[in-house]
Amino acid sequence: MIKAILTDIEGTITRISFVKEVLFPYAASHIAEFVQDNHAAPEVATQIAAVKAEINQPDASLLDVIATLQHWIATDQKITPLKQLQGMIWQQGYHNRDFTGHLYPDAYQFLQQQFEQGIVLYVYSSGSVKAQHLLFEFSDYGDIRSLFNNYFDTLVGGKKEPQSYHNIVDQLPFSAHEVLFLSDVIEELDAAKSAGLKTCHLVRDGQATSSQHAFIHDFNTFEMEQYT
C-alpha cells in the first residue's frame, strides 16, 4: 500500500518551459554579478570551491568559475554547486515578483487531495532544496510549503542513481515499496524502481512513453489502486 509520494518537479508538477525559459535565463543573466558581489560570503565561497574541484582547477579565477557556471546553465547540467547557486539567485527574482513558481493546475489539485487523504508528500529535484522552498513559497497558488514533509536535492546523489533513492528512503519512516516516485524522466524512474520504489511516469506535452512504468498524461487520470 502506498503511504508516501516522492515527486520530481520539472516536467512532473511544473512545466518544463517555466524552468528552461524563465528560471534558467534569469540565473544566466544574474550569475556573473551575483558571484562577483558575493564571492566572499561563506555559502557562496563553498560553492565556488566546489566548482573548482569539479573542473579539477584549484587555481581557477573567478572569471573562469563564472564561465564554467554559464556553460553548465546553457547545457542544463545538474551539477550540485550550480544548482545551489541558482537557488540563491532565484530568491531575488521571487522576492521582486519577477515570476511566481509555476504548477500545473492538475498537479496542485492532486497534491492537495493526496495530502488531505493522509499520503505523506516529499520532493526530490535536481533544483536545490532552497530553490524548491522558493518555488512552493511563491507558487501560483500561494505558499504551499506545508503540503510537503521534506525536500531532497542532489546532495543525496544524482536522480539517475539507484543509491540516491536508498539514501532518501533511509531518511523516511516508510519502506521503499510504500513510496511512489513521480517523474517525467525514464532513467530516474528506472533508478527508483531498482531501489524498490513504485513508479509513475508523467508523460506531458507530447514526450515519449515508456513500457517499463505505469504512465499518465496528467493527474486527472491518476488512480492510486494501480500502485497497491
Ligand SMILES: CSCCC(=O)C(=O)COP(=O)(O)O
Ligand atoms: C526547484 S525548481 C528548479 C528545477 C531545476 O533547477 C532543475 O534542474 C529541474 O530538475 P528536476 O529534477 O526538478 O527535473
Ligand SMILES: [Mg+2]
Ligand atoms: Mg523532471
